[in-house]
Amino acid sequence: MEGSSSLGRADCRAKGGAPRFKVAILGAAGRIGQPLAMLMKMNPLVSVLHLYDVVNAPGVTADVSHMDTGAVVRGFLGQPQLENALTGMDLVIIPAGVPRKPGMARDDLFKMNAGIVKTLAEGIAKCCPRAIVNLVCNPLNSTVPVAVEVFKKAGTFDPKRLLGVTTLDVVRANTFVAEVLGVDPREVSVPVVGGHAGVTILPLLSQVNPPCSFTPEEVNALTDRIQNGRTEVVEAKAGAGSATLSMAYAAAKFADACLRGMRGDAGVVECSFVASQVTKLPFFATKVRLGRTGVEEIFPLGPLSEYERNELEKAKKELAESIQKGVFFIRN
Numbered sequence: 001m002e003g004s005s006s007l008g009r010a011d012c013r014a015k016g017g018a019p020r021f022k023v024a025i026l027g028a029a030g031r032i033g034q035p036l037a038m039l040m041k042m043n044p045l046v047s048v049l050h051l052y053d054v055v056n057a058p059g060v061t062a063d064v065s066h067m068d069t070g071a072v073v074r075g076f077l078g079q080p081q082l083e084n085a086l087t088g089m090d091l092v093i094i095p096a097g098v099p100r101k102p103g104m105a106r107d108d109l110f111k112m113n114a115g116i117v118k119t120l121a122e123g124i125a126k127c128c129p130r131a132i133v134n135l136v137c138n139p140l141n142s143t144v145p146v147a148v149e150v151f152k153k154a155g156t157f158d159p160k161r162l163l164g165v166t167t168l169d170v171v172r173a174n175t176f177v178a179e180v181l182g183v184d185p186r187e188v189s190v191p192v193v194g195g196h197a198g199v200t201i202l203p204l205l206s207q208v209n210p211p212c213s214f215t216p217e218e219v220n221a222l223t224d225r226i227q228n229g230r231t232e233v234v235e236a237k238a239g240a241g242s243a244t245l246s247m248a249y250a251a252a253k254f255a256d257a258c259l260r261g262m263r264g265d266a267g268v269v270e271c272s273f274v275a276s277q278v279t280k281l282p283f284f285a286t287k288v289r290l291g292r293t294g295v296e297e298i299f300p301l302g303p304l305s306e307y308e309r310n311e312l313e314k315a316k317k318e319l320a321e322s323i324q325k326g327v328f329f330i331r332n
């Protein structure tokens, strides 16, 4: 099923005019992968879009390829086609994985997804080691360290090029804060630091832009809602899954920021979970500046409120354990 469009034409189009990039989505037939594929097909910075999955990739590819936007779409099904899916890619987005189901132990989820990330990271190390990688697969606090260990083993690790996607936390924070302030969420920017699960998600409500202030009750309620946004969706969907549409939007927003950085746009800043020296932990999410080679600058935490300093300690404790788990998975 490879090659829904001719290779020669795709390459011609990519060369002409403004820089455009080759993007692969691994896990493209999933509940996040499908709407993400649609959104990336709509992105004018994408010249070629490779859709890879172990199931249903041909259907999703045929469907998305009928959209009359510029990106040329090609589908790849199953492990034997992984290398072709990855070769030549500038940006690889990974929403592959198993979502947590009711009754599923966190540890079982971790082992399954760590195994998937390992396989896909090995493919990236072999076929497109210079690509920028956006990792979506949960539990992110552990899967980012898994991917790093794989890249280190392969001798291809570049801390600037591996980014854990925490944008859903930022998107939720912007929305919930805007609701409280009674403004348009597009006018609000909330830095969310730490990690991407429970108490490791730390919205810095003292640093909201435009500057504003909240009562201690509002800070508590907002922090809790942002940290537990996932539960809100899981309960509302009542057994029919978790966040997939808002997640696809968040991943597409983050990928677009990466592509704008790769194009050379100035001042592209997003939060992301990356290898970092902002704290003593080897990985941490903060604001980062995105450029031609990925993460070009990692911003410090900035001044924190007393509430945030306390929450930070809780976040660091849990994060340390999650990171260790990822590292241990590969080293043992």
Ligand code: NAI
Pocket (backbone or CB within 6 Å): 026, 027, 028, 029, 030, 031, 032, 033, 052, 053, 054, 055, 095, 096, 097, 098, 099, 100, 113, 116, 119, 120, 135, 136, 137, 138, 139, 140, 165, 166, 167, 168, 169, 196, 242, 243, 244, 247
């Ligand atoms: P899903 O089960 O609907 O889709 C996952 C897709 O991955 C499936 O199509 C499956 O065939 C594919 N897949 C499985 N193994 C693969 C492999 N070895 N290679 C390529 N593809 C493979 O799950 P959903 O809801 O789309 O979630 C995907 C992942 O995203 C989960 O790990 C979930 O926990 C995570 N997630 C991350 C969020 C974030 O904010 N970073 C938010 C929500 C979910």
